[in-house]
Amino acid sequence: MDRINVTHNGPIALVTLNRPQQNNAMSLAMWQGLATIFQELNKKTDTRVVILHGAGTSFCAGADISEFGKLRSSPENLGVYQRAVDDCIEAITSINKPTIAAVTGYCLGGGCGLATACDFRLGDKSAQFGIPAAKLSIVYGASETENLLSVVGLPNAKRILFMAERMDVDQAHDMGLVDEIADDVIALANQWATTMSELAPLSIAGAKTLLNAFAKGDRGLSAEDSGALIRHASLSEDYTEGRAAYAEKRTPIFKNR
Ligand code: COA
Numbered sequence: 001m002d003r004i005n006v007t008h009n010g011p012i013a014l015v016t017l018n019r020p021q022q023n024n025a026m027s028l029a030m031w032q033g034l035a036t037i038f039q040e041l042n043k044k045t046d047t048r049v050v051i052l053h054g055a056g057t058s059f060c061a062g063a064d065i066s067e068f069g070k071l072r073s074s075p076e077n078l079g080v081y082q083r084a085v086d087d088c089i090e091a092i093t094s095i096n097k098p099t100i101a102a103v104t105g106y107c108l109g110g111g112c113g114l115a116t117a118c119d120f121r122l123g124d125k126s127a128q129f130g131i132p133a134a135k136l137s138i139v140y141g142a143s144e145t146e147n148l149l150s151v152v153g154l155p156n157a158k159r160i161l162f163m164a165e166r167m168d169v170d171q172a173h174d175m176g177l178v179d180e181i182a183d184d185v186i187a188l189a190n191q192w193a194t195t196m197s198e199l200a201p202l203s204i205a206g207a208k209t210l211l212n213a214f215a216k217g218d219r220g221l222s223a224e225d226s227g228a229l230i231r232h233a234s235l236s237e238d239y240t241e242g243r244a245a246y247a248e249k250r251t252p253i254f255k256n257r
Contacts, residue, residue, distance in 0.1 A: 001029065001030070001033035001036075001037075002018075003017070003018050003019045003027070003029070003030050003033070004016065004017055004018060004030060004033050004034055004037060005018050005055075006037055006041075008047065009190075010197070011046060011047060011048035011049065011193075011197040012047075012048070012049050012050075012051065012190065012193045012194070012197060013041055013044075013047045013049070013050045013051070014050075014051045014053070014186075015034070015037060015038075015041075015050060015051070015052045015053075016053055016054065016055050017030070017034075017052075017053070017054045017055065017059070017060055018055040019055070020054070020055045020056025020057070020058070021056075022061070022064065023054075023056075023057075023058040023060070023061035023105070023106050024054040024055065024056070024058055024059065024060040024061065024111070025060070025061045025062060025063065025064040025065070025066075026060060026062065026063050026064055026110050026111075026114075027064045027067055028064075028067060028071050028081060028084055030064075031063075031084040031085050031087075031088045031110075032084050032087075032088070034088050034091070034092075034114075035084070035087045035088040035090075035091040036091075038050070038088075038091035038092050038095050039091050041095060041097075042091070042094075042095045042096055042097075045201075045256045045257070046256070047097065048097055048098075048193075048196065048197035048201055048256070049097055049098050049099070049100065049192075049193035049196050049197050050095065050097060050098075050099045050100070051099075051100045051101075051102055051186070051189045051190070051193055052092070052099060052100070052101050052102070052114060052115075052118055053101070053102040053103070053104070053185070053186060053189070054104065054105070054111075056105075057104060057105040057126065058104065058105030058106040058107075058111075059101065059102075059103040059104060059105060059106065059107040059111055059114075059115065059127070060106070060107060060108070060110065060111030060114055060115075061106045061108050061109070061111055062108045062109025062110040062111050062112075062132075063085070063109060063110040065136070082141060085110065085113070085141050085143075085144070086141060086142070086143045088114075089113055089114075089117045089141065089143040089144055089147065090143055092114065092117035092118060093117045093143070093147060093212065094212065096205040096208065096209075097201065097204065097205065097208075098119050098120070098193075098196045098204060098208070099117075099118040099119050099120070100118060100119065100120045100121075100122060100189045100192055100193060101114065101115040101118040101120070101121045101122070102122050102185040102186050102188075102189040103115055103121055103122065103123040103124070103127045103129075103178070103185060104123075104124050104126050104127055104185060105126050105127065105128065106128055107123075107127060107128065107129045107130075108128075108129070108130050108131070108132060108166075109130075109131055109132055109133060109140075110141075110144070112129055112130070112131050112144070112148070112160075112177075113140075113141065113143075113144035113147070113148075115129075115177075116144065116147040116148050116151045116177075117143075117144075117147055119208070120179050120192065121151075121177060121178050121179055122178065122179060122180050122181075122182055122185045122188050122189055122192075123169040123172060123173070123178040123180075123181055123182075123185065124169065124181065124182060124183060124184070124185050125169060125181070125183075126169075127168075127169040127172065127178070127185075128166050128167065128168060128169075129166070129167045129169075129171075129172045129177055129178075130160070130164065130165060130166040130167060131148070131160050131161055131164065132164045132166075133161065133164065134161065134162065134163075134164040135164050140161060145157070145161070146216065148160065148161075150215040150216075151176060151177060152175045152176050152177050153176070156175045156176070156177075160175075169181050198251070198254075199254070200233070200238050200239075200242055200252070200254045201238070201254060201256040202232060202233040202236050202238055202239075202256065202257075203233050203238075205229075206229040206230065206232065206233050209229055210226060210229065236257060237255060237257050238252075238254045238255060238256065238257065241253060241254060241255070242254070
């Protein structure tokens, strides 16, 4: 879609929110478009890692408040809007490859929701985080709240949501919201992505499915489901390649099958 770009550099996809004049505030169409992009990337076996960032100086200043009067004001359209946000967050959270949010500037409200849907968050000195939902009488979405909780824990999640304060990158790092601070977040994201893209994708996808399920408290993931993930990786061509490379003392070349 025109407000979101996707570029590919070998196994690394870079998804760019491209509405810099509005600090990449997410319109309803952007929530829907971003969901579709992540659903498509999920199917691409040659893409191994996805980096999400914002064009211009900010990552994302949240949902587009200017649309709220028209698109988020009745029981009916509130439901449609929230479903679009939840679908987008779910598409990012559950994509079968690692995701990195490279955060500069504002990362607010729904922008924090996008960042916490990713597996990792890197921030530079300009990055500012916060969820000002309580300033607008909004209950933050369930999927976004769940991800926030699993990233920062209960006391920090309450502090962020109840106080609605803005945090700098050091505070966000102390809370575990930011994994690492870098001068150039895209360069560091590419470095992390390169490392992960060279490892066995079925191994990472299986670990991600298990960790996400356990983080949701989903102990109900059946032995059959987890067994299927383990079998899928252990009966793969990549598993044979991994063992052969180990025996031959060389770097394995994984094919995601
Ligand atoms: N929705 C729609 N537009 C937004 C936006 C949002 N969430 N956040 C920023 N913008 C737009 C502003 O309306 C402005 O557009 P304009 O030039 O056409 O008026 C542009 O981005 C620049 O923002 P501005 O406020 O002039 O810049 P600033 O540096 O002084 O402040 C923010 C930036 C992000 C701190 C401030 O815009 C803000 O508080 N935005 C709302 C953040 C928010 O509450 N997000 C959660 C939504 S649920």
